[in-house]
Amino acid sequence: MLTILFDGIAYGMLLFVISCGLAVTLGLMNFVNLAHGAFAMLGGYCAYVLVNFYGMPFFASLPVAFLFAAMIGLLAERSLYVHFYNRSHLEQVLFTIGFVFMTSALVDYFLGSQQRFINLPSYLQGRFDFFGVGVGKYRLLIILVCALIVIVLQLILGHTRFGSRLRAAVDDQRVARGLGINVNWVFALTFAAGCGLAGLGGALGAEILSLEPHFPLKFMIYFLIVVSVGGTSSITGPFLASILLGIGDVAGKYYAPRFGGFVIYTIMIVVLVLRPQGLFTRGTSK
Amino acid sequence: MLRRSLLAALAATALAGGTLPAAAQETVKIGLIIPLTGPFTTTGKQLEAAARLYMQQNGTTVAGKKIELIVRDDAGRAENTARIAGELIQNDKVSFIAGFGLTPLAMATAPIATNAKVPMVVMMAGTSIITERSPYIVRTSFTLGQSAVVIADWAAKNKIKKVVTLVTDYAPGHDAEKSFVDQFKSKGGEIVESIRVPIQNPDFAPFLQRVLDAKPDALYVFTPSGQGSILMKQFIERGLDKSGIRLIGTGDITDDDILNGFGDAAIGVVTAHNYSTAHPSPKNQEYVAAFKKANPSLRPNFASVGAYDGMHLIYEALKKTNGNTDGDALLAAMKGMKWESPRGPMSIDPETRDIVQTIYIRKVEKKDGELYNIEFESFPDIKDPVKAAKK
Numbered sequence: 001m002l003t004i005l006f007d008g009i010a011y012g013m014l015l016f017v018i019s020c021g022l023a024v025t026l027g028l029m030n031f032v033n034l035a036h037g038a039f040a041m042l043g044g045y046c047a048y049v050l051v052n053f054y055g056m057p058f059f060a061s062l063p064v065a066f067l068f069a070a071m072i073g074l075l076a077e078r079s080l081y082v083h084f085y086n087r088s089h090l091e092q093v094l095f096t097i098g099f100v101f102m103t104s105a106l107v108d109y110f111l112g113s114q115q116r117f118i119n120l121p122s123y124l125q126g127r128f129d130f131f132g133v134g135v136g137k138y139r140l141l142i143i144l145v146c147a148l149i150v151i152v153l154q155l156i157l158g159h160t161r162f163g164s165r166l167r168a169a170v171d172d173q174r175v176a177r178g179l180g181i182n183v184n185w186v187f188a189l190t191f192a193a194g195c196g197l198a199g200l201g202g203a204l205g206a207e208i209l210s211l212e213p214h215f216p217l218k219f220m221i222y223f224l225i226v227v228s229v230g231g232t233s234s235i236t237g238p239f240l241a242s243i244l245l246g247i248g249d250v251a252g253k254y255y256a257p258r259f260g261g262f263v264i265y266t267i268m269i270v271v272l273v274l275r276p277q278g279l280f281t282r283g284t285s286k
Numbered sequence: 287m288l289r290r291s292l293l294a295a296l297a298a299t300a301l302a303g304g305t306l307p308a309a310a311q312e313t314v315k316i317g318l319i320i321p322l323t324g325p326f327t328t329t330g331k332q333l334e335a336a337a338r339l340y341m342q343q344n345g346t347t348v349a350g351k352k353i354e355l356i357v358r359d360d361a362g363r364a365e366n367t368a369r370i371a372g373e374l375i376q377n378d379k380v381s382f383i384a385g386f387g388l389t390p391l392a393m394a395t396a397p398i399a400t401n402a403k404v405p406m407v408v409m410m411a412g413t414s415i416i417t418e419r420s421p422y423i424v425r426t427s428f429t430l431g432q433s434a435v436v437i438a439d440w441a442a443k444n445k446i447k448k449v450v451t452l453v454t455d456y457a458p459g460h461d462a463e464k465s466f467v468d469q470f471k472s473k474g475g476e477i478v479e480s481i482r483v484p485i486q487n488p489d490f491a492p493f494l495q496r497v498l499d500a501k502p503d504a505l506y507v508f509t510p511s512g513q514g515s516i517l518m519k520q521f522i523e524r525g526l527d528k529s530g531i532r533l534i535g536t537g538d539i540t541d542d543d544i545l546n547g548f549g550d551a552a553i554g555v556v557t558a559h560n561y562s563t564a565h566p567s568p569k570n571q572e573y574v575a576a577f578k579k580a581n582p583s584l585r586p587n588f589a590s591v592g593a594y595d596g597m598h599l600i601y602e603a604l605k606k607t608n609g610n611t612d613g614d615a616l617l618a619a620m621k622g623m624k625w626e627s628p629r630g631p632m633s634i635d636p637e638t639r640d641i642v643q644t645i646y647i648r649k650v651e652k653k654d655g656e657l658y659n660i661e662f663e664s665f666p667d668i669k670d671p672v673k674a675a676k677k
Contacts, residue, residue, distance in 0.1 A: 007491050113327040114544060115515055127525055136523055208489055210516045214325055218486060253483075253492035261484040 002133040004254050005247060010139035012246020013146035014208065016239050018201035019223040020153070021194020023238045026227055028170040029187055031081070032089050035096040036198055036223055037216030038103040043069035043199020044118075044206045044215070045107060051118050058121055062145075062203055069199020074192035081191070082184075100216045108213040116211045118203070142204055149197065153235055166190055225264060229271045231278020241279060313352040314611055316600060317374035318593075319395075320385040321362035328543055329387045329589045330359070333409055335581045336590035337384075340597035343576065348601050349609035356380060362387060364394035371395045375402045381611040382407060382600055387589075389413040389457050396420040403613035405620070407599060409592040413457045414672035417640045422613055424620050424639045426599055426632075427592035428560040430458050430508065431671040433536040434465035436645040437506070437558035440663065441534055442473035446503040449475060449534075452493060453508040455482040462508035462536055465671050478502045485510075490520045498526055507535040514539030515548050522551045532556065537659065540650055542587040545657045552650045552657055558665075560643050561588040561629040564658040573628035588629075595627045599634070631666070640670045 022036040043065040050056040050064060080099070084092050120138065127136040157163040168176040169183045177183050202211070209219065222245070230241030245264050252263025271279050318337055320330035334357055346353045356378055360366040367386070374380045375398065383399060384407040386392040392411040396419035399406035408416055408425040417423045441449065451466060453459035459482065467477050478500050481493055494517075497505050505526065509517055514535075521533055537559020540552060563574055563585055573594070577586040599620055604611075606619035617639075624633040632643040644666045648659035 003495060004492065007495065011489060011491070108323065108327070113323075113325055114547070115513075117515070117519065117547070125523065127523065134525065138523065207519070208491070210513075212325070250489075250492045254496050257481045257483070257493060257496060 003135075004251050006133060006135060007139060008247030008250035009243060010136075010142045010246070011208070011250055012243035013143050014201055014205045015222055015226055015246055016242035017146050017149055018198050018205065018219075019226040019242065020235065020238055021191075021196075021198050022223050023227050023230065023235075024190050024194045027231070028166075029085070029191070031085060032092040033081075033096050034093060034220060035099040035103070035216065036194075037219050038100050039069045039073055039195040040198040040202035040205075040219075041103065041107065041211070041213075041215040042072055042202070043196075044202030044211045045111060045116070046199065047203035048116050048118050048206060048211060049111075052116075058118065058124070061118075062200055065203035066196040066200040069202070070192045070196030073195025073199075074188060076195075077188050077191045082188075100220075104213040104216065111213075113213055116206070118206050118211075120207065138207055142208075145204060149200075150235070150239060157235060162186070162189075222264075225268045229268055229279050237278060244279075313354050314348070314382075314604065314609070315354045315356055315374075315378055315380040316382045316384055316597075317371070317378065317380035318355055318357045318385045319360050319367055319370050319374070319383060319391075320357070321387045321391075322357075322359035324361040324363070326362040326387050329410060330362075331581075331584065332543060332587055332589040333385055333387065333593040335577065335584060336586065336593035337409075337597050339577055339580055340594050340601075342580070344597075344601060348604045349607075351604070351609045353601075353604075360387075360391060362391070364390040367391040368394040368398060371398045375404055380404070381616075384596055384600070385409055385593075386411045389416060392416045392423070393419060396423060399423060405600075405603075405613055405616045407596040409596040410589050411458075412461075414461050414640075414670050415457070417638055418673075421639075422617060424599065424617070424634055425641050426596040426634075428588065428641060428643065429670040429672065430462040430536055431465035432560065432643070432645050432668045433558040434462045434508070435469045435671045436647065436665045436668060437534055437536065437556075438466045438469035438475070439473065439665070440556070440558065440647050441504060441506070442470060442475050446532065446534075447475055448478050448502040449504050449506050450479045450481065450497045450500050450502045451477060451506045452481045452483065452497065454485050454510060454513070456485050458510075459508055461672060466506055468675070469671070483509075490517050491524070494520055494524050494526060497531065498524060498529060501529070502531060504532040504534050507533065507539055509539060514541065515544060518548055518551050518555070527554075537561075537588060537648070540648075540659055542585055542659060543589075545650070545659070546585075548657065550652070550657075553652060555650045556647065557650075557659065558645050558647050559588060559659070560645055561591045562646065562648050562659040562661055563587065564648075564653070564660055565629060565646070566661070567628070567630065569626060570628040586628075591627060591629050595625075595629075595632065598625060598627070599623060630664075635669060638670065638673050640673065642667055642669050644668065 018040045025031045025033040046068040047061040047065040050061045051058055084095050124138050127134050165181050165186050169186050226238050226242050230238035248267050249264045320333045322330040358370045371383050382405050386408045387410045389411045392408050399422040400420040406423045410427050412428050412430045414429050414431055417425055451463050453463045483493055533555045535557050537557045540557050542563040603616045603619040607615045620634055622636040630644040635642050644664050645668045646661040647663040648661045651660045
């Protein structure tokens with residue numbers, strides 16, 4: 001029972017790290033970015049290449065995956081995304097879906113379509129018993145890393161100048177610009193950081209989610225559910241939503257394997273019917 | 287979708303029907319439709335490599351006619367397969383369509399083969415019902431039931447009494463589950479639970495936890511070949527091996543092509559299947575050596591022999607009809623044909639046009655630094671059990 005809870009939390013944490021960047025682009029910047037999973041995939045493949053081909057230690061590859069995905073994200077934002085901010089949502093959807101197909105095809109071309117696994121050090125494999133609860137070492141690592149990320153994110157948003165600028169830019173773009181905040185750069189950096197986090201999540205999750213060229217499409221629905229259930233106005237919303245979905249998904253598959261796949265969709269429908277603005281929003285601002 | 291394939295089929299009949307009787311062609315064309323892009327690329331590569339190898343070894347002239355192979359990519363999507371089959375028959379005037387990496391691809395193409403009266407050689411897809419969908423379908427791969435029944439027999443004989451089954455929730459998975467469960471129960475075994483997992487399933491963890499808590503003697507698994515690796519990793523990660531649960535299954539989970547990527551986690555897994563790269567016959571050693579020479583990065587798997595034997599069947603049928611490409615004559619020639627394949631002796635059942643072959647029990651072992659499925663028991667002349675049960 002507790003093992004299921006533990007697995008669910010690990011899965012949820014992972015979902016959060018990958019999709020919190022999407023909450024920012026979709027919710028704060030009002031941009032429908034379906035290509036978010038592509039950055040997660042690139043981060044995952046970056047770690048895979050570094051660890052398996054160049055023998056880099058697994059832990060060292062994680063920050064590199066973050067930086068790599070963030071850089072690609074920044075480049076893509078400055079060169080491509082920036083032209084689509086003021087277009088209709090349909091055009092944004094078409095553009096980002098096309099972007100997904102292109103990255104999938106590129107990865108397929110260079111690295112093949114098989115599932116890839118990152119070679120993990122042996123001390124991260126297996127599991128141990130903790131007062132009768134089976135704890136997977138790797139899943140424990142995921143929980144620790146993700147918890148750290150959540151705390152850091154919360155601190156940055158709440159206690160730094162950049163955080164207050166971001167919140168200002170989101171609350172009222174025009175006034176923020178009037179006060180001399182470079183809104184474009186704030187958004188660009190935020191976008192890049194979101195992509196970086198997705199990349200880090202992709203590298204961490206390669207072991208559990210399985211890395212392959214169709215990764216972005218396979219998980220797109222999960223990321224969108226996290227954002228729509230969690231609402232987009234804070235970090236805590238998507239975070240709690242991710243945990244809820246992770247536990248719901250794992251427990252559903254455990255207790256009712258025949259219907260397990262439907263549980264998260266049911267949660268989503270119920271939440272959206274009862275609270276269309278998302279589960280954890282602080283009132284409506286506009 | 288159905289309407290479109292029917293239209294394509296109608297068009298195909300109109301054209302092909304008009305041209306086939308005038309069969310004074312000097313070349314005989316074979317259309318090979320396989321997934322060369324998308325998630326099933328590895329299967330397509332194996333099929334193509336083996337088909338080309340057969341032609342390279344046996345020449346391109348049969349019964350005085352020149353053989354031409356046309357390879358087309360369907361990306362593993364049924365609507366493409368049906369459309370390409372129609373095009374190949376209408377425009378390229380192929381005398382055979384072959385390939386078919388997945389069950390839905392073969393199912394979508396079946397009516398086209400029927401209408402055009404063109405022999406359709408299924409080289410990979412393994413659901414029982416496929417051959418019933420058209421009288422022009424012949425299969426050279428395997429049916430999942432064949433492997434499932436054999437592993438069920440083996441498990442019952444080897445002190446495995448309680449089993450949980452875990453299959454992917456689509457037609458081949460249902461075949462694999464039903465054949466195993468029926469056979470295992472008839473031998474006095476107990477099925478604790480049957481779990482079906484969604485085909486788009488990211489994480490096996492909860493399902494495996496359920497298995498662990500059910501404490502069976504063995505877990506029987508069928509997944510499409512790509513997903514086997516992640517299942518096996520999580521099987522170990524969750525400690526199912528240490529709690530004494532054995533992993534058994536059809537050979538799809540220990541696909542020779544990707545087995546090496548699993549790492550030592552796979553050692554000791556027992557499966558039943560029709561072909562192993564390590565099959566010890568001289569014919570197979572020759573086959574593996576030639577295959578690796580032509581494709582240094584690949585190791586031949588069960589998909590490859592399906593294509594190799596499919597080409598053999600086409601060549602031999604043409605020899606028998608003396609180059610006549612009439613669909614009915616070719617089908618008559620193919621029925622009941624017997625030969626020695628790299629996998630061992632095999633034949634085409636004259637009644638069902640399905641494959642009859644030896645199924646082997648194999649165990650994953652490390653040999654010369656590589657992982658192989660080492661065969662240690664064989665069950666000769668296995669027919670498709672699903673069709674046998676219908677009678």
